[in-house]
Amino acid sequence: LAGSQAVHAAILKGGASHINLPFRKPLEPTLAERKALRQAHANESQTPPLFFPAKSLEPTSMNLPADVIALLTRSKRPLCIAGPAHPHTSFPEAVSIAEWLQAPLLAEPGSHLQPSPTTISHAGTVLASGRNANPINPNETLNETLNETLNGSQDPDLILLFGHQPVTKSVLSALRAWEHVPLIHIVREGSGLDLPLGTVASVRIPANTVLDTDFSRGDGGASALYDPAWLARWKAEDGRAASRIDSILESYSSLTDPHVFRTIPRRLNGFGVMVSNSFPVRDFGMFRGASRGTSGGGDASGDGSVGSSGGAGGNGESLVFVNRGAAGIDGILSTAAGLAKASSQKWACFIGDLAFLHDSNALMTLRNLKLPMIVFVINNGGGTIFRMLPVADQTDLYQTYFETPQQVSIGQLAGAHGLGFQRIETREQLEAWRPPESLDVPLVVECVTSADDSMKIRKAADRVYLGDAGSHASVRSATAPKADPK
Ligand SMILES: Cc1ncc(C[n+]2csc(CCOP(=O)(O)OP(=O)(O)O)c2C)c(N)n1
Incomplete structure (x- = not known):
């Protein structure tokens, strides 16, 4: 009844309806409820943190179907892609499959895959190089430009897509350009995803089931016929992208968003990481680079890495959480707080100033729960x-209605909530920064960056294959890819 009244009211008044459901007063718990509450409270303080991914049942294992294995073994240039996933629906098996096939693995932030020798750490830049290879005609398809510049060497003959739809723009553009390439979609049951275009096979993996990745057995020990030069070419491109990104970053003396993402994550050994929308998650994907222990990538930093060890529930690389899809900037800090509460390790959250202010109530939670977080x-x-949007050219509207600059004192806000605070304003301070030994009090680190130089670097990193090392600071915005800023 309330529902139909609400609909009626909405139609009549031409606006939204609000349904108010009053609770019984005086909102006191009953005796039984009080008892249950006390019990729950006592249990909570005794229970060790719930660790993820939860492993309550012994998983069963299954083989990939024989016809899929046959397709895989016939492929000479296979490519593996994994989008962001919940830890329960991620595919750690993708790493072994990619290694078996010697296939480049494009693992998006949040895919929960351990770095491996076939991981392409700068996938965005490598793919963007194809997209932007012809600055005179930026509308050329990825496929055409790749064929032109790399003699088709980056064109896969088979794509293995694990789990959810990728969200990185360069990967999505690549998938569109590769629509003609057969695609095998491996997905956990219950995900309810549409099949991507070009799907020739869809393998649904039941819950609590792992893929058997011992390919020496079964089907007469099928072995892949990959072209050894295929992966080598991707790794070479990846390495080249890494050194070009490093040299671009070196040429800027200001502190920028890309500098923060190139430097800090690899100093967070042992931390889980939550990355906010919108630039942070893109910059993390584009600039964080390889972890130590994976080949290629050219990350010569001696500072450790986002953990390359530890496995599920261990540390670092496998515990990178993002909130893609609708890509809200709301509740990011609270989500990070929940992750920290559910685990027994240290956490870091990378977040833009607006998303931070949007969820500043979470600072109270961080402090009350004494969460070990930076x-x-x-x-x-x-x-x-x-x-990134064309509206940026409309100078009369842009600042007030889109960029919405703010003047809040982040330090005072942190202090008001009893949190520790540090401010990084220069490259030197960034270089010198190390995580504190103890995080008894959660810490807010404000990185004050140059928005203009950050944009120039992003555009330059998208064009690293043009061979114009010196001119990257003056890239025309007309050739920069336009992104959907969600
Ligand atoms: C709840 C919600 N409101 C608005 C948006 C639209 N939106 C997307 S990104 C963005 C700005 C984010 O600013 P900031 O957190 O400072 O990060 P950056 O600009 O560096 O990406 C906004 C308002 C959104 N995604 N979610």
Whole structure:
């Protein structure tokens, strides 16, 4: 009844309806409820943190279907892609499958895959190099430009897509350009995903089942016929992208968002990481680079890495959480707080200034729960992601209605909640920064960055294959890819 009244009211008044459901008063728990509450409270303080991915049942294992194995073994240039996933629906098996096939593995932030020798750490830059290879005609398809510049060497003959739809723009554009390439979609049951175009086989894996990746057995020990030069070419491109990104970053003396993402994550050994929308998750994907222990990538930092060890529930690389899809900037800090509460390790959250302010109530939670967390606020002065949109040229509207710069004192806000605070304003301070030994008090680290230089670096990193090392600071915005700023 309430529902139909609400619909009626909405139609009549031409607006939204609000349904108010009053609770019984005086909102006191009954005796039984009080008892249950006390019990729950006592249990909570005794129970060790719930660790993820939860492993309550012994998993069963299954083989990939024989016809899929046959397709895989016939492929000479297979490519593996994994989008962001919940830890319960991720595919750690993708790493072994990619290694068996010697296939480049494009693992998006949040895919929960351990870095491996076939991981392409700078996938965004490598793919973007194809997209932007012809600056005179940026509308050329990825496929055409790749064929032109790399003699088709980056064109896969088979794509293995694990789990959810990828979200990185360069990967999505690549998938569109490779629509003609057969695609095998491996997905956990219950995900309810549409089949991507070009899907020739869809393998649904039941819950609590792992893929058997011992390919020496079964089907007469099928062995893949891959072209050894295929992976080598991708790794070479990856390495080249890494050194070009490093040299671009070196040529800027200001502190930028990309500098923060190139430097800090590899100093967070043993931390789980939550990365906010919108630039943070893109910059993390594009600039974080390889972890130590994976080949290629050219990351010569001696500072350790986002953990390359530890496995599920261990540390670092496998515990990177993102919130893609609708890509809200709401509740990011609270989500990070929940992750920290559910595990027994240290956490870091990378978040833009607006998303930080959007969820500043969570600072109270961090403090009350004494969560061992470092919050890196990338303060580039507002929603600079909107500089990727054509509206950025409309100077009369843009600042007020899109970028919405803010002047809040992040330090005072942290202090008001009893949190520790540090401010990084220069490259030197960034280089010198190390995580504190103890995180008894959660810490907010404000990184004050140059929005203008951050944009220049992003555009330059998208064009690293043009061979114009010196001119990257003056890239025309007309050739920069436009992104959907969600
Ligand atoms: C709840 C919600 N409101 C609005 C948006 C639209 N939105 C996307 S990104 C963005 C700005 C984010 O700014 P900031 O957190 O400072 O990060 P950056 O600009 O560096 O990406 C906004 C408002 C959204 N995604 N979610």
